[in-house]
Amino acid sequence: MATITKRNNSYRATVSLYQKGEYKRETKTFKNKKDAELWSLEMELEKGRGKNIAERSTLFTIFYQNWVNTVKKNDVREATFINYIRTITVVSSLFEGIKLKHLDDIVMQKKIDKYAETHSKKTTRELVLKIRGSLKYAYARGLITNDFGSLIKAKGQEHPKRNIALSITEFKKLRQHCVNHQEHEFNVLVLLALETGARRGELLGIKKDDLFEYGIHISRSISPTNNDTQLKTKHSKRDISINKDVYNSLLTLAESKSDYIFDWNSFRQSQQLQKLLKQLEITKTTFHGLRDTHASFLFAKNISIDYISRRLGHNSILTTQNYGCTINSVGE
Template structure:
């Protein structure tokens, strides 16, 4: 371990203005980000490194300026939507900021960068309404042993993330208090699997469950090993579970949504039912309410319009 760190430090010390930028970027994130960020985030750094090799194979640190950096962003944006380009910019900017601090680049070329992107593709429906969800749930095959349909039910009733649902064990249920402890996830992106921490500290939470659902799960898990994940029997693929969900959606003639769409459905129905944004944020494990507000802005605006109508009717009745 120490040898690897020394080798990496030596590489960075040998960096000059003639060093290829993609080489600097790779050595930078391997030193500063590996072990400090989640594996999924680190994989995005590797993906962006490969994009740098494709888009700017000969660009050196000494040739990075506002013009060359903007051209890099423009080239990336030709095949990516604006939000993806923004994510690319943020990761690249981190390395460039350090290069400026180290005197490898004269001034920050990312200042006032213009983020572009191709037109967004037509978005699939993100959530179902109450009647569509009821139809979907009625089509689930909830047999005596755990299967993907049981996991669809759990996500629909709790709003768990996919990896959180995979990490659920019988021990996580508190049947007396009708709640589920979310305290870990399952690393389904690695063929070896295994438990891993939640997305952030706010993701650790207790989620209340309605009595009918908690009774169903109490019967399901009563003879199962307490610390073994309910839904993992081997390698897990997100696409497999999404396909199962799609089959139910098509059979019941409701909009086809993804597993993450079930989480959106859960939150959306709670907001429409009048549950506060703060409560929904805690239930979803969001780190702050801003995330919830941004994700469900369209619903919040619709609810505000309904509130305005109520206010006007009330004030008119005071005459």
């Protein structure tokens, strides 16, 4: 049972806990007796529900690290798990010395806001999503009294959009250059990116056996950070039709290859693309911007959104609709 002891002008509540053959105590000091009694009652009720109150004194940094290495390790693909591992250092820095029992949405929000001061809103949002997942698990285990993760908001700096869709004029200019200079393997890769809207890793993962008449089969993705070749989603596995000239370019390149069609080139495609765009005096964009360019071209042609969704390998049509709203419109 809980005990309440008056100490000068405050009241100290103590709850006895039994865990793994050992008795422990959880204490908290209040200004008035009523609050001490209310807290004691809540703790006794939590004990009665089988909640793991003793472990609420665990540091959040330790809990988060264990959650990543035990729960998430077998729950996500290798590439995603690596992203979780990277957040351990961030969480360890932000929440050093803070115990689970001392966490609430206000404490958490202040720490997240501090992180957001030097990071983009997108990066902050990704961190918040991971922390929310850990808090949901902590609540289910009875390590925190409520799931306040949904109350945490992601702020941060708004950086200029890097994945810019090229205009139709620039699209045609880049495509024609790649067609005219196929002696450079990278130009064929860019040509295929413009033609299919496939992700860079998906293009680098194409093997000779993935070619079929006027089309390519997407079945793997190459990552610069790990050996995981799984695709982003189950819908990413797809067949994409291509024009005859692009198909012939791939056939010619494939003749000199034994397995993968494109050289991974130490994953320096981004630098190569910037050099090419500067040479042609075309708007600076990223390799993913070529995917946006392809999508914009399809949207501009009023092609069925269902077809666009399948071609891009999206999880659902809703994803494609949202995607269409975020990319820039194709210029004339």
